[in-house]
Amino acid sequence: MTSLVVGIGAPTRGDDAVGIEVAKAVNGMGLAGVDVVESAEPIQLVDLIGDHPCVVIVDGMLSGAMPGEVAVFDGLPAPDFGPSSTHSLGVGQALELARVLGRLPRDLFLVGVEVGRTGMGAGLTAAVQAAIPHAAGEVRRLVSE
Template sequence: MSGRRIVIGIGNPDRGDDGVGRLVARSLDGRLPADVEVVEADGEATALLAHMDGAEAAYLVDACASGAEPGTVRRFDAAAAPLPQAAFGLSTHGFGLAEAIELARALRQLPARCVVYAIEGAGFETGAPLSDAVAEAIPQVQERLCCEIEQPADVGS
């Protein structure tokens, strides 16, 4: 793959499980090819659009609240279809990830490959610690991202 690739870890580390995207981003340090940019973001829509702008592939990691078992990891091909409102309808980031992706799609700025890894959170209260279930999901997401970025055509949804 010759185009720009970026991993965006999204979240607020002061709100319990909401910070998991940033923790996944940090866990990738030194594990990805040198041409893959890894950034942390608070989830603010215009910042997400700026990070994705010009990328051929974007991999986003965020917490979600769909009612599934905490620590459940789901992968979405956001280039193919909108993110489910049930998982991403409410955001501690204000204008959320799903809306940012749809805005990028409408503006024709969505990367050709846009993958979202969502980790089901348990607690999002200010000052809450990261839950054990979510912490245990980090290595799984790290491994899946590394495999997908190294061999993008071989990884399914």
């Protein structure tokens, strides 16, 4: 079975697109046995993750750290990536629903990239753009373990 990487983000919300951009970087690595999916809505995780033994979710976070800081979280409970989400349902809520429905993978990781600007408008800030290689490297490490 393949591992799954899911990049969560909204391309029209500034740094919130970072999950999608990291997913694109991981996809470009050509990792064997790894499927990569981009999603604008965390609720899609419920359907996506259950058939994979290892899942890595990448999303922007609002933790108060410096923009571009990368953090890795192992399993549940999923971290609250911030008081305000640009998504209709947050990653943590979607994963809790997946847990209740018995759809969690054996191994679950979250990679968060601290965001700076999430207002309307395309393009990442320089600090978040610079964090993409580090975040993609963390994803590669996690799916290779």
